[in-house]
Amino acid sequence: MAKKKVMRKIELPLVDLLENKRKIDLLSNEKPFIIPEYIKGNLKHQLRPYQNQALVNLDWTQRQPLADYQYNQLLFNMATGSGKTDVLAALILYLYTEFTYHNFLFVVNTNAVVAKTYDNLLNTASPKYLFSQPLTIHGQRIELRSVTRFPSTPEDGVIYLRLATIQTLANELNTPRENGLTYGDLEKQKLIILADEAHHFSAGTKSKEDQKERSWEYVLDRIRQANKHNRQFEFTATLDLQNEAIYQKYRQKIVYRYDLSRFIHQGYSKRVYRLQANNDDENKMLNAVLLSQYRKRIANELKIPDFKPVILFKSNKIAVSKDARTTFLSMISQLNITDLTDFLKHQQNTSHSQALKQAYDYWLSQDLGTAIVELKRDFQAMNTINVNDSAKEGILGDLNDLHNLNTLESSDNPFRVIFAVAKLSEGWDVLNLYDIV
Known part of the structure; x- marks a missing residue:
């Protein structure tokens, strides 16, 4: 008789810390980070309370004295359909305005999601475009510009976005060529990595030690470590925390968790029903x-x-x-x-x-x-x-x-x-x- 699999008790210290802080703030009437007008006024969709909380949590981590070391890689574990891309768009505005990040590298594992995200973030003619037009912050017009390499000196008022599959990025960095991105480029300026569908980027964690250098995960680690101010923010609805290696990697890095049960309970998701009919x-x-x-x-x-x-x-x-x-x-x-x-x-x-x-x-x-x-x-x-x-x-x-x-x-x-x-x-x-x- 097969042994019944024992489910691990999931303890997430950072999630618990931030939740306790939220409760203490409510009891003491402390004012946490208030979502600024430059975010609310420049997004097409009004952020929902749970999306706001995701930003509040991130803001707390980034204002800690050891943020460069302690909170330079964080993950948003949010249910499918809950608007992770809206949070991602808000993060771009937030990190540009609060911490002067100009360079953003979006990576995912399929061309289809790259194309969809291009419509979300860069294609102003798309009905899926997430920003208001014109985009202005503190009275200044802001341009979102698609690039293959980040400029040596960023222009004021410009946010640079590189969208790529992780396969393309890994090939480019590991086989340098003219006009391609190099690890040397990534050392010169601080950078934000936005890693979507992040459950695909843990092959190195799950693999043997001698395979790590060939993994996509290793490529992202090397980019993040190229500059001490670099950040890697990951997004996924699918995180196997019952896997010991994955759990150990992310237990201190999940900055916000919003699972499907909460998404449905709070009335934001369609409820899924199975209707059965004995028909041809x-x-x-x-x-x-x-x-x-x-x-x-x-x-x-x-x-x-x-x-x-x-x-x-x-x-x-x-x-x-x-x-x-x-x-x-x-x-x-x-x-x-x-x-x-x-x-x-x-x-x-x-x-x-x-x-x-x-x-x-x-x-x-x-x-x-x-x-x-x-x-x-x-x-x-x-x-x-x-x-x-x-x-x-x-x-x-x-x-x-x-x-x-x-x-x-x-x-x-x-x-x-x-x-x-x-x-x-x-x-x-x-x-x-x-x-x-």
Whole structure:
């Protein structure tokens, strides 16, 4: 009989210290760091209380006398969807203004997340751009400038951003070439490393000693150590603290933790429910369509503008996924009042899901002729997208699909249905994905 795995008790001294400090400040009416106007006024999104707290925690660490040694590498362990990139954008403004950091190096492990982050931080034309325009701090216009190398003398009012995959960065630093970044460059000025999806950067911690120099982790360590004022701030929702090596690495470095249970409990996340139906694939698809369109209609009644719930149909093989799309489009085109009425009545009598029964009751009270016209319009072929790339990078592995999938919330993006085989991608920030089938 296999032994039951014993879960370690997670003790995080820095998290506990900062939480106790917050409680003491509240009891004593001490005023902690107040989020400045240059952050609030220059971000498109108003920061939520937990995002503010992440900044308050960071500010305390950076004002300690031994910050260069004690707090030069910190990690934000925050749930997927909780707005880590908003915190990252706020950090850039904060570190530039409070500590005169001009140079920021953003690293991650996939090109898709680099492209998404470019839209977040540098592409002013993107609906995902996170800063207000124009960006001003204390009356001065500030420029965010994309660079491959950091200048020897930074210009006043300019924040320099280098966005790269860790693979590209490691190759560039380990094989110096003309106009490429070198370790020598990184010694001359202080720098902030912003490491996203940071759970990928601990291979050295988990590997044997003789493999460390080849790891991405070692590259980041060497960059951080090139100048005593350098900082490395990491972001991840996925941190395996049950792994002894990972726990020892991060136990004193987690500056803020906001897990999924708190995210859901505080009302910021959709609650995830598993709805089970003993149906064939075609009936599952129709159930998903009816539930999705029910959501859209309710949102319309509640005057929620441009609400477009999206469905993701997952398959185990590309051929199966392609067949599923063909079946789906045929089903939608052949919908008629008689068949839909029979389907709704049968499902109403056999389903055990209260959510689905609510949708069936709704549709049976509506004009199904009008509903079918609406369904055929909303779920026509041009409103479905195939992203059947089985690449390990996930469904954002193909950069041709990146724009379509990262703008699903935009009113001019037509897609209601996605067919996919590859895994869901890190860095896929979409708020209106409601159903996975």
